[in-house]
């Protein structure tokens with residue numbers, strides 16, 4: 001069971017502090033959407049307004065087409081999981097999961113069935129009699145998930161649920177959360193400041209920055225077509241080439257950016273209505289360029305570092321103005337530090353960013 005979620009101009013201020021500027025967001029029924037952004041960007045504020053734990057200053061929230069802005073949290077059909085598992089220490093795993101249902105005066109039979117299902121789903125059926133302190137961090141987080149799923153909510157909000165786990169366990173739990181999302185079929189809104197986690201888990205990512213939504217899109221959209229410098233810098237490794245628009249066009253009529261390393265073609269025929277001389281910024285991902293002989297590419301640089309990162313090798317080039325560019329180097333090529341090399345790429349694999 002899943003529900004569509006929508007925020008319309010939702011806003012939060014604490015006195016002078018704006019925790020969230022007016023924000024419009026639609027999460028489709030059954031979708032996995034991640035709120036990604038640096039600390040203080042408003043992720044938790046947005047999530048807690050959806051949950052009903054924080055009252056908005058202005059704006060509206062709809063779940064399955066119903067206005068829930070002023071509805072109390074327990075009636076919204078929402079489940080929440082936090083970074084701190086907040087399990088009851090004096091209750092067994094079973095009782096922790098059953099607690100909320102018992103409070104709702106669910107029948108004994110229904111509680112039993114629902115708790116068994118929830119524990120099976122997080123693969124913790126054998127641990128029902130244990131107490132939280134007898135569980136590892138990952139196991140405790142599974143119980144926190146089970147405690148949320150036991151109600152079969154149609155919308156599940158997760159605020160950095162894996163934040164307390166080490167890297168290995170985190171990656172394992174990411175796979176588990178993906179599986180659980182598929183099995184439950186609920187709408188998931190997930191908060192993280194870890195871009196890899198967001199790219200791995202999400203159908204779409206809502207990138208947040210300074211109390212507002214910066215860009216919403218699929219992981220591929222955000223990686224290949226970031227709308228702003230912030231988006232380009234936050235997701236994936238990015239090289240930003242700064243320069244001014246040249247008066248002259250390239251051989252095929254393409255616009256040209258004059259950078260410290262050389263004349264670089266732009267992926268668009270006209271750089272908007274910008275006049276020649278206007279400053280622009282071009283995003284070149286490390287995997288776009290190919291190393292060629294000096295003076296035969298778009299720009300030249302000197303190799304200042306070579307780093308083996310397992311799957312491939314990263315070559316760092318220093319350009320004329322001292323700026324750096326990181327380039328993925330195919331296996332088999334053996335460049336040396338100090339070599340001067342040229343770079344070419346398909347201009348359509350680069351993105352012109354708003355100044």
Ligand SMILES: Nc1ncnc2c1ncn2[C@@H]1O[C@H](COP(=O)(O)OP(=O)(O)OP(=O)(O)O)[C@@H](O)[C@H]1O
Pocket residue numbers: 014017018019020037038039040041042043044045046193
């Ligand atoms: N109760 C509050 N009173 C005053 N200011 C608050 C309150 N809660 C949040 N803020 C402010 O609102 C802004 C957004 O906070 P929020 O907790 O939403 O950030 P976040 O993106 O979740 O960050 P983090 O990644 O650190 O959890 C911050 O500047 C924060 O200081």
Ligand SMILES: [Mg+2]
Pocket residue numbers: 043044045
């Ligand atoms: Mg937060």
